[in-house]
Amino acid sequence: MEGSVLKEALNISDLLGEHGAQFQISTKYNDHGEEFFMEDDYGSADEDEDAHRKIMNPWDRSFDELRAQMFMVSEFVYKRITKQGVGDELVPDRARVTIDYNAYFEGETYAFDSTSMRGEYKTFTIGKSEVLQGLEEAVQSMKPSEEAQFVIGYQVLFGELGCKPRIKPKADALFIVKLISFTDPGDADALDNLTQEEKTSYAVVKDKVADTRTHAKDYFKRNMVANAINDYHKAVNYLEGCHVKNEEEQKEQTETLIALYTSLAVCYNKKDNPRRACSMINEIRRLGNIDRMSRALFHEGRALMNLGEYERAKTSLLKAQRLEATNKDIVKELKILNERWEKHRQEERSICARAFGLKERKDERQTEEQVKFTNTMKKNLEEFVADEKSKQFTLPEGLTTKEMDIVQDLADEFDVKLNLYKESSKDFYRLEKKKAGGEGEQ
Template sequence: MANEMEKTIELENAIRFKDLLSTGSNFKINQESMAETIDQEIFDDAGSDDDDGELDEDFDSKLSPWKKSFTELKTLMVNVPNKFGSASIYKRIISEGKGEVMQSYNCRIEWTFSMFFENESNAFDSKTKPITAEISEMLIGIQIAVKTMRKKEEAQFVIDYKLMFGEMGCPPRIKPKSDVLLVAKLISFDEIGDEHACDEISEEDQRKFHVIKDKIDEIYKKSLDHIKNKRYRYAITASQTALRKLEWCQVADEKEETEQQSFINKLYIQLADCYIQVENWKKCCLMINELRRRSNISQNVSVMLNEAIALSNIEETFGRSIKLLRAAQQIEPQNEMVNKTLAEILEKDAKYKKEQQEMWKRALDLKAKVESLQK
């Protein structure tokens, strides 16, 4: 059983390692550094000079903080529990972090790191300037290690080779059975969800709200991540997926029904927001009309604002938009976006009315001229 587990770990890490090499992920061993055909030693000895005579900016970070064996270092560390049996991870906190640890592997992190092999003074990979990476794309050992960290925490980990580059390694750079010392600082993390969270659930279970609700929440978090990164069309797709699955599933009692409806309403609001961003005014109004059918939105300022913006781009007149914004202004008088939008639409309305008056004046003048010529 243990051998099967180790084979599974090695296979998953091999896939991730291959992906890291082929996709150009932020965290990777550069392809150039792995190629035997490259003569230049890119992992220079610490203290080597650049062409301009200045020291490498990563000089300090590439020096290992531990000169003795990993066995001795482990005596100063605590064991990190994991499900992979003999494949161990040990941890020592250098600087305490703040807040809670990550609750999910579906996170994007900002961090710095250096990685060392035993009895080698120079890092084989190091990033001293903060980079971002998704945990799901990392090697399993790094995933487990980072997930134990809090924001602003600095820590050292000794990670078993079975959870890193495996029994074979990747010669000549990665030796066989190479345990790794990871020195990391976690700056921040954000949950990014999983758009495919429901893929492995049977159709029967997808009809049960209590089974699927946590998976729907993962899809919702992914849509929020798309919005944060201004990928609004992707956010729309994720939100629509979550909405369909919520509307399709069945609830067991009134409590579940309330929870389901609250989640559905939240998704309609989010879809209206996204349609505003992509300037699909009609779809925005459809989302808000559906929301209005399901709940009372008369006090929801953000929904009123979105509807006013959408209507002002659909209708020739601005009366309904102005009415909505004045109502929103009564609820939140200091809302800058409401006040700004109202001022803009009032200006458009005044311009529109002026143009209409001028158009009618021209029409009447033309009519008078025609009538005078006919006399």
């Protein structure tokens, strides 16, 4: 018997939500003509047929017959593996899971829910009731890259009543699932739940730190970098606050702290906070010989480059390259560094050229806007020079070449120096009062 075809896939998450889900049934699913096979279509007839087959029910007999070929996962979940997974690890509690699946009711030809129809995988967290209970139980029996078929009882799906008219009462279902990936996010509260006595024991703290690190890594993968930073700092604080009993524990503690500070440097670079990244690198130096740590040297180089410390950045990156000569990321970072450094040199030459009158300027009459800009800057400079406490005056961003020429002329007139400096990988200009020796502050 053939079931009705949905115009769009029914999303289980919406169905389980507070507001439910709406769906429409197509009564003309056999009436599609040649519009699917036009020559200017990006797909082919074969591709369309493959996609069509993918959402068709591969089992045309009763579920009882299929269960007889399966083994029991739980009271209401039966399983048959169609492709073995990798490794021995099953999906743990609290894991973040990504799956590809199609789901069918007994005796129906087409899927009532399908990631294939939606064109995207389903990602959810175990234990948070984001999917049907039966599907969650099924997924927890799987290994990475495994593909399997599950017959799941109505008791752990839509219950005795179902969801009329689409979902019949006591509706069992066949789920064909591929486990794409899973990550164990760890226990975010593992450290906070320790007693005062436990917090001083390295043997206890190290396991909880491992949980917190895993949770931080999960945050980082999801681009929740601020949360990752908080967890990494929490792990550092607890690890540094506990007592070690012997040299072996001391060595292990140091290695873990170096890994944590390296992760923090990565996070701060990603958050465009190079100064904090450098602080984390300094902590690593306190703990060991950084010249043997290519990852730390790499992120030190990146942070220094974003601070405009190009020579020091190059030194760190070259040290990292000596440790990992074929690392493509280091080669790429050195290329970026050389490009930025050259651009910086050109900008400095341009400033010097304007300062010494070497740049040719066109004798143009100032526009009304330029006259207004000149008067405003002149007033600002008068106040700046008159204020004995003020040593620097930062120029606004986005000034045109002509406006920079005006600023240079006024700087000469008021005997102050125009300098270029870098902050958070951006170039800024500022005016500085000259010292008695004639040079501006550095």
